[in-house]
Amino acid sequence: MYVIYLRKSRKDSDLEALGIDVLKRHEETLLELARARSLPIGAIYREVVSGDSIDARPEMVRLLSEVESGIWEGVLVMEVERLARGDTIDQGRVQRAFFYSNTLIVTPGKTYNPAIENDNEYFEFSLFMSRREYATIKRRMQAGRIRSVKDGYYVGNIAPYGWRRVKADDCKHFTLVPDEKENPVLKLMYDFMGNKKYGFQKTCSALTGMGIVSRSGKPFNPATVKTIISNPVNIGMLRWNYRKSQKAIVNGKIATSRPKADDYILAKGKHPGCISEDLYYRANSVNSSMTAPVKRSCRIQNPFAGIVRCSCCGRVMVRKKMSAKQPRDYLICQYAGCATVAIELDELENAVLEWIRNYIADYKVNNFESADDSEQESLRSILVNLEKEKETTLKQRGSLFDLLEQGIYTKEIFFERSTALEDKIKDFDKKIESVNADIVRLDLSKKNRSTFVPKCQELLNAWDTFDAADKNTALKNVIERIDFTKTEKNARGQRHSSFSIDVFPRISR
Ligand SMILES: [Zn+2]
Incomplete structure (x- = not known):
């Protein structure tokens, strides 16, 4: 679902003076845009006060907290500047919210996808920020994430299989709790691989036979199961930067690969593990050949x-x-x-x-x-x-x-x-x-x-x-x-x- 955010800016005052309802007009334009792209609209937020800082704009505060929690696929807005135009701190806050939650910004002229960070267009998204500033903020964010991981907080956007992401005790960071539906399946995988000595293929067939499918709704495949059971998150550890993206220009296009790193961070998580270390290592020591016996x-x-x-x-x-x-x-x-x-x-x-x-x-x-x-x-x-x-x-x-x-x-x-x-x-x-x-x-x-x-x-x-x-x-x-x-x-x-x-x-x- 998408949300429409409407807000006046200073340059609208001329039209206002002519008695034109600018926000009404913007609403029509954005609804038209939503119809043309067939984007489902779940809400329209109309900012009536005209404060510059985020905190002075109640609808913006609400929008931002919703964007942070990732409930919207995207936000429709007339121009990117309508989202943030306060001081640099506010701009960083907006940018960070969209960046972390992978929320799209859809304007009549262009759609910005914060996930494509290396995309040149992305720097247009940070139009209120110079390239340098952006790089600095990103580095700072990265450093902040590493700090958080070392403190035991979960910093990924998506919880690993078997787990659910929840607000930590400090109300600022995230941690993990067992997911009611997935955690029993996770334990089953360890039982198959660690106790019953099944191979990856047999584990997948057994799960499929029980009608259990992966998050995407498809049957589990050996590679997915391997990724899942080899994640130290299951014994209460956190691994970060294990597979950081590396970008290279291939045939004039940016190609991203995610090789396994050896300088990754492994830290004790705030969340307790759900599998004994003994079982974890037994399950992961299974001969990784995926062929018939x-x-x-x-x-x-x-x-x-x-x-x-x-x-x-x-x-x-x-x-x-x-x-x-x-x-x-x-x-x-x-x-x-x-x-x-x-x-x-x-x-x-x-x-x-x-x-x-x-x-x-x-x-x-x-x-x-x-x-x-x-x-x-x-x-x-x-x-x-x-x-x-x-x-x-x-x-x-x-x-x-x-x-x-x-x-x-x-x-x-x-x-x-x-x-x-x-x-x-x-x-x-x-x-x-x-x-x-x-x-x-x-x-x-x-x-x-x-x-x-x-x-x-x-x-x-x-x-x-x-x-x-x-x-x-x-x-x-x-x-x-x-x-x-x-x-x-x-x-x-x-x-x-x-x-x-x-x-x-x-x-x-
Ligand atoms: Zn018999």
Whole structure:
């Protein structure tokens, strides 16, 4: 949401003398600007007193404290000078507030983004300050931040994962408290990595399996988890300047990189840690390789590695090498208390190949194809409708400005409606995204279906030329998993055991 700030300046006095309501005019101009850029407006602050210092301007005091707490995406104002024109201290205060909270300043001529500090335009933002002054202030701010970190305060704008930023006891600085929602997830990550010895990938899958997503709403990825669990903030420490931005000119443009620094500051934080140091170091000592646990050097010996599960206990079954007593390879359930009986590998292999042959024969006969197209079509029409509805809502948002201008809506109703419409638009965006994802998923499964039979055919044709590792790859290509059931031991001399397999093909219907 954005806010409009209106304030008279000395140069308006001529117009005022002609009886023109300058602020009213500015309000119209800025509302027009908001409409043109489709910026949602949450409030309009109109300064009626004309003090130069911030403290003499009540609306400015309010605006500044809101900007400092980061509640506005941006402030619409006629010119930057309308924000600050007092002494240097006031200017610094304004600049600092926008700078720290990353709040945009939108004027009819230009949008200033304090986050782009090296942008030449940024120095225009500090028009009331010379480049030198600005550099000095920035250095002082930096020194102040370092001082604060050493004192144990949190100086970042965004709290690290698992934490929430709150005002410290001195009411000036910030510190961290565990975030109700994220902190349990953080602890879970340490438990997975430190106690259960999961790798990064497995940790991510486990979280995703529990329906837990990252702040951005996407599933966690190994790199993010690594960044999160290696942050000493979790054991009550603060790290600053670990990854300070470094700028370089690349192809005439400014490129920013954030290499890991070795001269960073590590200080004891005011906040207590939420993880024991012991667990912290254990979790971070996990081998950082993010690949599957199979070592490259030794080829897989079991064609069913990771595919066959015991139907009794759900565990993955493993190969038992041949021995003097048992001249053939077997697949067994390693779990001591489990009733599942071992199966000879060759016997299982034949059964699986047989299953594949039958499946593709059925598949060709029944040709499951057509059914899904109707689903795709209905999804597409849902999408079209959603987009239409969103379009209508966007138009409604536009006409809000008219209703305000015509005096049909009071400002209160205007803000109320515009917030409601904003929520509605976000809701449409979410729905559109989810329908799109469904369409993509259906497309993929359609493609998958058309390649599934050829893949199986290929596997059957080349099977005899495969070694165990090739067989494993080929099977994993077409089969998700096989549940194996066998509870009776073979009778003496019995060649064919009685067992059953439940095969889950890697294909979506
Ligand atoms: Zn078992």
